[in-house]
Amino acid sequence: MARGRSAGGGGRPVTxxxxxxxxxVSAQTVSNALNSPELLxxxxxxxxxxxxxxxxxxxxxxxxxxxxxxxRLIGYGVAPTPPSISTSVLDRxxxxxxxxxxxxxxxxxxxxxxxxxxxxxxxxxxxxxxHSVDAFVLSNTHRGxxxxxxxxxxxxxxxxxxxxxxxxxxxxxxxxxxxxxxADAVDHLVAAGHRKIxxxxxxxxxxxxxxxxxxxxxxxxxHGLPVRGLRQAAExxxxxxxxxxxxxxDGPGGVTAVVAVSDTLALGVYRALRERGRTPGADVAVVGxxxxxxxxxxxxxxxxxxxxxxxxxxxxxxxxxxxLKDPRAAPxxxxxxxxxxxxxxxxxxxxxxxxxxxxxxxxxxxxxxxxPPPDPPAVPDAHPPTANRTASE
Amino acid sequence: MARGRSAGGGGRPVTxxxxxxxxxVSAQTVSNALNSPELLxxxxxxxxxxxxxxxxxxxxxxxxxxxxxxxRLIGYGVAPTPPSISTSVLDRxxxxxxxxxxxxxxxxxxxxxxxxxxxxxxxxxxxxxxHSVDAFVLSNTHRGxxxxxxxxxxxxxxxxxxxxxxxxxxxxxxxxxxxxxxADAVDHLVAAGHRKIxxxxxxxxxxxxxxxxxxxxxxxxxHGLPVRGLRQAAExxxxxxxxxxxxxxDGPGGVTAVVAVSDTLALGVYRALRERGRTPGADVAVVGxxxxxxxxxxxxxxxxxxxxxxxxxxxxxxxxxxxLKDPRAAPxxxxxxxxxxxxxxxxxxxxxxxxxxxxxxxxxxxxxxxxPPPDPPAVPDAHPPTANRTASE
DNA sequence: GACGACGGTTGGATCGATCAAATAGCACCA
DNA sequence: TGGTGCTATTTGATCGATCCAACCGTCGTC
Numbered sequence: 001m002a003r004g005r006s007a008g009g010g011g012r013p014v015t016x017x018x019x020x021x022x023x024x025v026s027a028q029t030v031s032n033a034l035n036s037p038e039l040l041x042x043x044x045x046x047x048x049x050x051x052x053x054x055x056x057x058x059x060x061x062x063x064x065x066x067x068x069x070x071x072r073l074i075g076y077g078v079a080p081t082p083p084s085i086s087t088s089v090l091d092r093x094x095x096x097x098x099x100x101x102x103x104x105x106x107x108x109x110x111x112x113x114x115x116x117x118x119x120x121x122x123x124x125x126x127x128x129x130x131h132s133v134d135a136f137v138l139s140n141t142h143r144g145x146x147x148x149x150x151x152x153x154x155x156x157x158x159x160x161x162x163x164x165x166x167x168x169x170x171x172x173x174x175x176x177x178x179x180x181x182x183a184d185a186v187d188h189l190v191a192a193g194h195r196k197i198x199x200x201x202x203x204x205x206x207x208x209x210x211x212x213x214x215x216x217x218x219x220x221x222x223h224g225l226p227v228r229g230l231r232q233a234a235e236x237x238x239x240x241x242x243x244x245x246x247x248x249x250d251g252p253g254g255v256t257a258v259v260a261v262s263d264t265l266a267l268g269v270y271r272a273l274r275e276r277g278r279t280p281g282a283d284v285a286v287v288g289x290x291x292x293x294x295x296x297x298x299x300x301x302x303x304x305x306x307x308x309x310x311x312x313x314x315x316x317x318x319x320x321x322x323x324l325k326d327p328r329a330a331p332x333x334x335x336x337x338x339x340x341x342x343x344x345x346x347x348x349x350x351x352x353x354x355x356x357x358x359x360x361x362x363x364x365x366x367x368x369x370x371x372p373p374p375d376p377p378a379v380p381d382a383h384p385p386t387a388n389r390t391a392s393e
Numbered sequence: 394m395a396r397g398r399s400a401g402g403g404g405r406p407v408t409x410x411x412x413x414x415x416x417x418v419s420a421q422t423v424s425n426a427l428n429s430p431e432l433l434x435x436x437x438x439x440x441x442x443x444x445x446x447x448x449x450x451x452x453x454x455x456x457x458x459x460x461x462x463x464x465r466l467i468g469y470g471v472a473p474t475p476p477s478i479s480t481s482v483l484d485r486x487x488x489x490x491x492x493x494x495x496x497x498x499x500x501x502x503x504x505x506x507x508x509x510x511x512x513x514x515x516x517x518x519x520x521x522x523x524h525s526v527d528a529f530v531l532s533n534t535h536r537g538x539x540x541x542x543x544x545x546x547x548x549x550x551x552x553x554x555x556x557x558x559x560x561x562x563x564x565x566x567x568x569x570x571x572x573x574x575x576a577d578a579v580d581h582l583v584a585a586g587h588r589k590i591x592x593x594x595x596x597x598x599x600x601x602x603x604x605x606x607x608x609x610x611x612x613x614x615x616h617g618l619p620v621r622g623l624r625q626a627a628e629x630x631x632x633x634x635x636x637x638x639x640x641x642x643d644g645p646g647g648v649t650a651v652v653a654v655s656d657t658l659a660l661g662v663y664r665a666l667r668e669r670g671r672t673p674g675a676d677v678a679v680v681g682x683x684x685x686x687x688x689x690x691x692x693x694x695x696x697x698x699x700x701x702x703x704x705x706x707x708x709x710x711x712x713x714x715x716x717l718k719d720p721r722a723a724p725x726x727x728x729x730x731x732x733x734x735x736x737x738x739x740x741x742x743x744x745x746x747x748x749x750x751x752x753x754x755x756x757x758x759x760x761x762x763x764x765p766p767p768d769p770p771a772v773p774d775a776h777p778p779t780a781n782r783t784a785s786e
Numbered sequence: 787g788a789c790g791a792c793g794g795t796t797g798g799a800t801c802g803a804t805c806a807a808a809t810a811g812c813a814c815c816a
Numbered sequence: 817t818g819g820t821g822c823t824a825t826t827t828g829a830t831c832g833a834t835c836c837a838a839c840c841g842t843c844g845t846c
Contacts (some may be wrong), residue, residue, distance in 0.1 A: 013522070024731040024828050031804060041824060053791060058522050063802035064460035066831050071455065076503075078488045090428045095471045099505040107524065108503040110469075129406065130454045130502065186628060267690050274692065294687035297631045297660050299667070408832060419796055424834060434794065459801045575824035 014057045020332055023051035034059060052204065072106050074320065075133040077113025079140050093161065096313025097137060104321050109133055122151050128156065136319050137161065141173075143207050157323045159316045163333065165207030172323055174315040174334045178208060178289075179215030181305040181338035182259055185287040186219035188303075188340055189257045192348050194285060196247035198230040200241060200265050209233075212261040212289060230255060234265060241268020241276065242275070249276065255257035257285035257346070263292045266302055266345075285346040290339075300344035307338050407450045416444035427452060458525055464754060465499050467713065468526040470506025470516065473534050486554065489706025490530060497714050502526055515545050521549065528713050530554065534566075536600055539754040550716045552709045556726065558600030565716055567708040567727045571682075572608030574731035575652055578680040578701045579612035581696075581733055585741050587678060591623040591641035591648035593634060593658050602626075605654040605682060623648060635668070642669065642677065650678035650739070656685045659695055659738075678739040682731075693737035694709060700775020701729050 020027040025048060032039045033048040042047070051057075065071040076357055098108045111121070111127055114120055118251065124147070128134050141162035148170040151158045160173040182199070191199050199216045214229065220227045229251065234244035242266065248255045249272060260266035266288030270280045280286050281300040288295055291306035315334050322329065359390030413420040414549050418441060425432050426441040433441070442577065444450075458464040469490070491501045504520055508512055516539070520526050526589035527550065531540055534555035541563040546552045553566040575592070592609045595602030613620045622644065634657065641648045642665060653659035659681030663673045673679050674693040681688060684699035708727050715722065 013802090016804095017802080027802090028804080028827080029825060032825085035804080039824075044824080058519070060525075060802055061458070061523050062464065062525060064804070065455035065829090066453070066459050066802080067804040069831080073502075078491050080488055094487075094503070095473050095505065098471050099502040102505045107520075109466075110487070110501040110503055112488065112495050125502075126451070129451050130604040132453075132455060264690070271692060294685075294690070296659070297687070298468045299664060310568075322832085405830090409834095410832080421797085421835090422795060425795090429833085437794080453832055456801090457834070459832080460834040462801080509793085543835080762801070 013060065014055045016057070016059065019048070019051045019055055019057045020370040022055060023048045026063075047054050069132055070134050071132040073109045073131055073133045074101055074106050075109050075111060075124065075127045075131075075136045077136075077138070078110055079113050092309040093139070093313045095286065096310040097315075097316055098136060100314040100317040101320075104317055106317070106321075108137075120147070124151070124156075134324060135159070137316055137320065141165065141207075143205065148275060154231070155327065157320065157327060159320045159323065161312055161316060163207070169331075169333070172319045172332045174312050174336065176307045176312065177335040178212035178261075179216075179218065180335070181289060181340070182212045182215035182261070183219035183222075184338075184340045185259045185303075185305065186216055186223070188342065189259070189285055189287065189346065190219075190223050190225070192285065192346065194257040195225060196230065196253060196255045197257045197259060198245075198257055199227075200230070200245050200248070200260040200269060201231060201233045202261055202265075203233045209261055216259050234268065236262055236264050238264055238271065241265040242271045243268075245269050245272045249273070251272070255284065257287070259287050261289050263288035263290045263295050263302060263304055266295075266304070267298070270302075270345075281345040281347065287340070287346050289342055295341075296343065298345075303343045303346035304341055305338040306341050308336050309337055397425045406453065407448045409450070409452065412441070412444045412448055412450045415448060416441045416534070423632060428539045434720040437543055462525055463527050464525045466502045466526045466548055467494055467499050468504060468517065468520045468524075468529045469501050470504055470529075470531070472506050483660040485702040486532070486618070486706050491706075493710040494713075497710055498525070499710070499714075501530075506751055513540065517544070517549075527717060530709055530713065532560065534600075536598065548720065550713065550720060552716065554614055554705055554709060556600070562724075564704065565712045565725045567705050567712060567729065569700045569705065570608075570728040570730050571605035571654075571726070574682060574733070575605045575608035575654070576612035576615075577731075577733045578652045578696075578698065579609055579616070581735065582652070582678055582680065582739065583612075583616050583618070583737065585678065587650040588618060589623065589648045590618070590650045590652060591625070591638075592620075593638050593641070593651055593653040593662060594626045594631060595654055595658075596626060602654055609652050610647045627661065629655055629657050631657055631661040631664065634658040635664045636661075638662050638665045642666070642671075648677065650680070652680045654682050656681035656688050656695060656697055659688075659697070660691070663691065663695075663738075674738040674740065680733070680739050684734055688734075689736065691738075696736045696739035698731040699734050700731050 016027050016030050020030045023030065025044065027373060029040065029044065029377050030048055033045055033052070056390055061071065076094070093360045094108070096233070100123040101108050109127065109131060111123060112124055129138075136151060136156065136158040138145075138158060139162060141148070141164055143158050143165045145164060145166070148160060148166070150159070152170050157173055160171060160248055161175070163172050163175045165171045186197055197216075197220065199213055201213045201216075204210060213318075217231075220230075226258075230248065232244045234240040241260070245258065245265075245268060248258060258266075258269050260269055266286050269284075269286050273280050273284055273286075278284060279300070280302075286302065288302050288304040291304040295302040295304040315336065319332050319334065322332065402771065409420050409423050413423045416423065418437065422433065422437065423441055423445070426438055426445070430438055434567050454465065469487070474618055487501070494501050502520065502524060504516060504785045506516055517529060520529075529544060529549065529551040531538075531544075531551060531553040532543070532555060534553050534557055536558045538557060538559070541551070541553060541557045541559070545563050551564055553564060554568070556568045557563050579590055590609075590613065594606045594609075597603060597606075610620050610624075613623075623641065625637045627633040632654070637663060638651065641651060651659075651662050652660055659679050662677075666673050666677055666679075671677060672693070673695075681695050681697040684697040686696040688697040697734055706728065712725050712727065715725065
């Protein structure tokens, strides 16, 4: 074990040539042992491997990169996110991404990505030319996002966190199945006895928001429940939500439950209820989206849809590695289901009639006597929402 | 402007030699124009610069790095952060760091840093050898952190976000002045008429927590107010806080205000108050720390200390660049003041007696008839907390 | 007018790996 | 024996920038 020694940093670096000499072979053979081990005779390979281990040799990326024009680097543009109640997204996602990329032999290179600036692509181009990054991970994809098209045209590998909401779906992506999430919420609320379930969404036009709204609508229809007049919208702001939800609560036959497409909106619902002397959970059930850290801390604690961000990060790496291996393979899309975390805001009241007994839930997750979902989601080429299935088909 | 052309990605790269030919000089001269412009004659420099611009030339990092053994890369280890109410830290800090590093010509390379694992340094070493990173940015420094010492011994430049809480202060760091923050909170509460101000802290032993507690204590003493029995502690968990704060609220002469060292703890105080039929803000003032996105959304909204994370990020870059320029310069430390954001939980009640009239506040920020602060904070070499106190009064 | 000093420039070697092509080693069959 | 077809390994060139040492012209000085 000479590891301790060489980990001692400061000294001269171990080069491929030194390994070659120690193993009694040429430099090229060592290179092959690393990059095309199948070319070597078993015995030679073993000898080289031992020499590498003995010297604790690590190939110098810059040299390798100079020759091969690839860097084992993945570019990730950090966009300035508006302070929202659920901004730990980057945190969790980025850590998972970086972690899994590490395991696959890649590293994540950060750069500041201007949101929708004109020279947006310029920054990607810079990274490409300065550091020869092998691929990009996009996040915060939005309608009319030009990045996927731009990258695809140049045949630069990338994976997006968030489907490309454009008409023509481009490239690989991983996304959280928002529709599935809100549908789960509806199922859960219906099982608890609710019939009038409102939706508090974002203004139409955002891909994510519309998707989550669709899940609610489809689930309602599947249960044979009406949706007319049960949908309101607000920007992602608690105050705006507080006002926007009013029609749902005050209407002639007010709702008994509200599904909000974000925790921030859900908080607005809380306030609107309090304003009316009513209690979230007890009087009107509320389900949020994102499962922000605050959700568990509110009182009553907020039921919410937890996004599997760690899994999204790992999936991005997986898809990216596959893409790098075979640039022309069919595009892969992966929809991961969020998980409904039930808390006080939607839990049946202790002792109430609606309390579903453990042994025989009144409604199973996918109600048997209602027709199956009409169509696979309107996402072309998308795998059905099976969650993390390992690879393509 | 030929920029548009070369931004066209796929094609052949522009090399230094091509620039040299176009400018009618040798390659070395172009290199000098980039790295040591002072060596060139003004006219030549101008000509080379124009050629560079015309061709939209960018030096190839890998080649440069191979020769110089430096990469213009800054390593940042992302640690898995426990889901807390205020996890947008990484978000804001990292974006600012990456952004300002970009401007300085550096890029941030992410890697997964195990928290306190035995092979922790190994990961740093890897990054050093694989990618020849020029420097590191540390965060989540803690008592007994071995990283600063390890890096310093190897003369690897680094800047820590968070002072090294060890006995001997090592290396450059930037930190938020927690003591200043809690002191500001006390001043603010005293100005609003409070005299019995409790502290809800973390268990002793964490550098950050102890620092924030100290600020409270020193400010109380400065105002001539007692601190005995007014301090309680809990782990950073709302439930634990709810229980821990009880003695402060229920004691014979209960407190009228509580300073909590995190928003999570403050939330526990909210709950404890509600549990007792009392209202945060109206009955007992509460001030949190971190100004998490949830703080503004709680009702009543929570006064909290806002950390200037963007500025911390920029400062890290600044110190790092300085350190890279002069590895042997004296270590720099920078304490930035958090900003107290006053919200409903500590705002004087409208119309109440405690409402300080604009023209003659009952207590000025620095009470004239109490002695001045005893000593500058016990941080050797630290700059005085100059920082941006824009809106703190 | 030759000399050294100096600012500015030049050609050539070099960083450490990979690529392309050539070679050695070996079995097999005519 | 000699050619053929493999496979395993070696040799030499190369990626693009920087470092080094030498070079050249100009100026001031003795």
